[in-house]
Amino acid sequence: MASLELRNVVKRYKSQTVLDNLSLTVADGETLVLFGPSGAGKTVLLRLVAGVIDPDEGKILIGGDDMTDVDAEFRGVGMAFQNFALFPHMSAFDNIATPLEATRSSQSAIKAGVESVAKLLKIAHVLSHKPRALSNGQKQRTALARALVGSPPLLLLDDPLRNVDAKLRFEMRLELPRLLADRGATVVYVTQDYKEAMALGDRIAVMSQGVIRQLGTPEQIYREPANIEIARLFGDPAINLLDVKPARDARGVYVGLSNVQVHLAEVPETAIGRDCIIGLRPEALHFVGENEPGAIPVTVEAETPLNEKIVTLVRTVRGREILVSRPAGTPGRNEGKAHISVDGKSALLFDHASGERIGSKNVIKLRNGEAA
């Protein structure tokens, strides 16, 4: 069991700052997902924790002990690499056995340990194969087995599903949370796939340019993203972003969407009259009848049926394109004129210049245009 704490960690390569004064705490037994675009510093962070590179400044604590100057082999962490990093000259068995050999376990203990983890990961039948004879999925499982075999209290998983095919990725996404929970280990998991992040993380740390932009539960990240960038990264199809300028009337702050006034709650006064961007999740938009209150007239441009949902591209009167998503099998429009309404809870307001979200919660209260 081990918690992980990073205090004011800085890492530079030449003049470039890869991690900028980063602090982070992962509780014992928690799964933290590091999410962000490539070059955000996720992998560097993981390697700093593993001890294969050293920070320029700051401290790294594992289980409360300062590990900043401790060599990798004494940190007792397990790590799986994105490119698997299997030892090409050793069989899968020997690959998995290496962490056990380091602890000078007996041959029979090594054999038992490797076989139990191999069984768990369903690779018991390929243990005698060299890595080059393994499929990508088997390689990935071997790499994972090697990270798990020593039952390290802290597991670092660097995008382990990146290089496997979609089917296997889906399978592992279901399998991994249980596997990690059973181990009881503290996990830091790096990924660029927001679905993986949502599925696996107790909390998600969204990184970009060496800084953690937001840290929160998957629910918080999705519902209350800190800025436009994060809102855009989470969700498929991506969030609709429209330029608006909030105004005020007797009923409160509102934004105009195609001549329909949409009233927002909990918007600070400072937002009024400023250039803002409103974020509308595609699944929060619905096709409605013409006479519904708050119905916004649109033209249907195209419809893309995905397996479990249907995504429709519509154009507003002002020519702005919006994606509307609805579960497959529910009624909608696939051509011509239509009307959409905005679901009250999930509209987000961002500052145009900084991209930061405005207000803690923007509960939308719909008002029909004629009421104004």
Added chain:
Amino acid sequence: MEHTSLLERILRGAALALVVIFFMFPIAWIFMMSFQTNETILRIPPQLVFEPTLANYTALITGKLMTAAGTLDIAFMRNLGNSVFLSVTSVAVSLLLGVPAAYAFARHKFRGSEDIAFTLLSFKFAPALLVLLPLTLYFQKLGLANTYIGLIWVYQLICLPLILWIVRGYFEDIPADIEYAYRIGGHSWFATFRKIALPLAGPGIAAAGLLAFIFAWNNFVFALVLASADKQPVTVGALAFITSSGIQYGQISAAIVLSITPTLALALYAQRYLVEGLSLGAVKG
């Protein structure tokens, strides 16, 4: 398989034959000369048909050279032994020093590491003759002239940069993550070097060692200046065949055949490592 016309195949065959003849002819001719006496060799016009004799080989192996002026002692077998000893020891020392150094240069970018590596490479730039004079003076002062240790030391100028630079490239080709994975597994850097880096760079190290061996074997000028008769390798020892009563072409040829045999055998044996070494890229994934 793409279609090739008969003419094309014939022309290609002829071109290949031409190349082979061009390169193999001198060697074949030397091989033939080694079985002839000086008289038959020097006949004009040269003849392809002759009565083979083992006299040249006998003379080399027994160490008695019969010339018109009488019997001459030659130390060819000792020279051959010197060559083997000097080359093997030099390459062994170079590998012992060069492989860890190559690993350090490949994996640890320390201050001045590039400069040091380049300095070592620059030893190969300077013509041997340029460094020989000061080297000889130093060696005489130090008592290293005409010693095996001195020669092996000088041979490091030939072997060490070669091994260092070739092996460094192979170490750099090993993905760092593979080594990280082993260390995170709880192994020291030295265990990682031994169990991961060395086996993976193995073919490259073999190739570099072989190349260094050939260079060391073929060296002439260092040994000529720095060693006296009893420590000279074959390359220098062959000079003994230029006697006062003429050049012993037959013995020279036999000596050449005998002296290229070890390197040839080694090259043939190590061929698969060389080929493997060149395709080390397969390590990845």
